[in-house]
Amino acid sequence: MTTPESSIPSNFIRDIVAEDLKSGKRAQVVTRFPPEPNGYLHIGHAKSIGLNFGLAIEHHGICHLRFDDTNPETEDPEYVQAIQDDVRWLGFDWHGKMFFASDYFEKLYQFAERLIQKGRAYVDSSSAEDIRKRRGTLTEPGTDSPHRNRSIEENLALFRRMKAGEFADGTHVLRAKIDMASPNINLRDPVFYRIRKATHYRTGDAWCIYPSYDYAHPLSDALEGITHSICTLEFEDHRPLYDWVVEQADAPHRPRQIEFARLNLTNTVMSKRKLLELVEKNLVSGWDDPRLPTIKGLRRRGYTPEAIRAFCEAIGVAKRDATIEMAMLEHFIREDLNRRAARVMAVLRPLKVVIDNYPEGQVEELDAVNNPEDPGAGTRKVPFSRTIYIEQDDFREVPPPKFFRLSPGKEVRLRYAYIVKCESVVKNERGEAIEVRCTYDPETKSGGPQAGRKVKATIHWVSAKHALDADVRLYEPLLKTDLSKVPADHDWTLYLNPHSLEKLTGCKVEPGLLKGKIGDRYQFERQGYYCVDPDTAKGLLTFNRTVPLRDTWAKIEKAQQEG
């Protein structure tokens, strides 16, 4: 599946980049994907990764992977590793250009001294509380700090002592000297350095002062020669500050910041805070819980990188806030898996069927097509015998209108096998069907003389004595509502869908699945796409439902119920 570059829809950022190249403003394209290693990547990041790496690929440039690790208190090497894995799994290559903001700490420090020397930064010894009070409000200007006019010498001395570890956390900060009355709050002398006597996962205890995002990010970009620094909308009013930092620090290079709208999906959560909350409160099984929109979750769920990339291209890039329907994501995984997933028969909720006129003890090996979309995938043998399992849903003692499957006196085709007719139903004391008695027509075997006889439905089945037991996990949306409609003071976890995970046991699958390896993806015919879960290693074949097949009957049934 190679999508020609030209078929990817254009967007305003691609246009800007192309124009910068055409006008000669830029000689090449250097972008970057700058995650903070304090959480796992999710599909929203995939959109950004696709954009940044895609731009680089399109123009034969390069996209750096840079860890924005300027906050020692939240970052962890576990995340650094996971992020690299995910970016690679998505199919992107940073060609050795992996960087860390923490590697720039010394240079960043030198730039800060320069700022002080130029009179553009000062040490403020106010408390965090006082700084907040003097910042003003959205409608009122802030007021100058009493330390704002310290001499350059005093600032430099103080800053050096901050660095030397002479002061306690929170006692001093380095601030830009811009304009406390600016209508843009980000320009009211933003904090560039704070004291944090914390051990950084990479620099250890070498530093006790750490740069803030607003200071470190533009300079990291400049240091790396980034041409287009792409970020999300909430940084739009940081752009004047970004430009200020690059200019005042006399940085060797001027990147251009461009903002786009982040991805939102219906019925799920995308914020790091909420994802972390789900994991920490054990509301999900971990970062790779298949219900999560994390890359690791989607991967375990059975999503392919190709489908995720195709989705990210299809949704486009713009500046308006947007929430994409989950159905869109599901479309792309179905489209991909339809082409590549091998078909197998699996009965999730088994109902025993005995074919009375089929010889006891006889077993036939029937030919089954592995993938009708891919003739090269070949065929396989599937065992058939007198006792089989079919899906409970495929039998109704009292069939509703338009129900074409098995019911007393009616015929259906067993896929790749025979046409069978329901003769009687065996029920338990509660009146539930526990077994169905059928007869078969030997002439109707696939490939046989009456194979062409038309019946209204074909259902899947597995031979009882050959079937393998399996667990199957079905997933539904994580959330019942869209959180945008939930008041901020409500506990959002109350809106979690209690049925987001359904575990089925005692499922019966065809014997060929014994060779299924963890991660293998299949289409369970007539049902959906499933993949082998890592828990299979514990001894029992376990599947995750990636996405169900589109189901016309379910719609008919729903419509009938709604009258």
Added chain:
RNA sequence: UGGGGGAUCGUCUAGUGGUAGGACGCCGGUCUUUGGAGCCGGCUACCUAGGUUCGAAUCCUAGUCCCCCAGCCA
């Protein structure tokens, strides 16, 4: 309220003065040994009100609504 952004089918997204297009979704048909896939057809969209113009989603004016910003987080 100050500042920064944004409003086009149900949901995304094109279009930048000349027939409002595409994708998802939905509805119908066709085909089918997957009620899958495919194929064919259809679906009350330019935030509002004025204005400029032969002609406006695009330009102008005035509104309305939505999002972001008052961390020593990113």
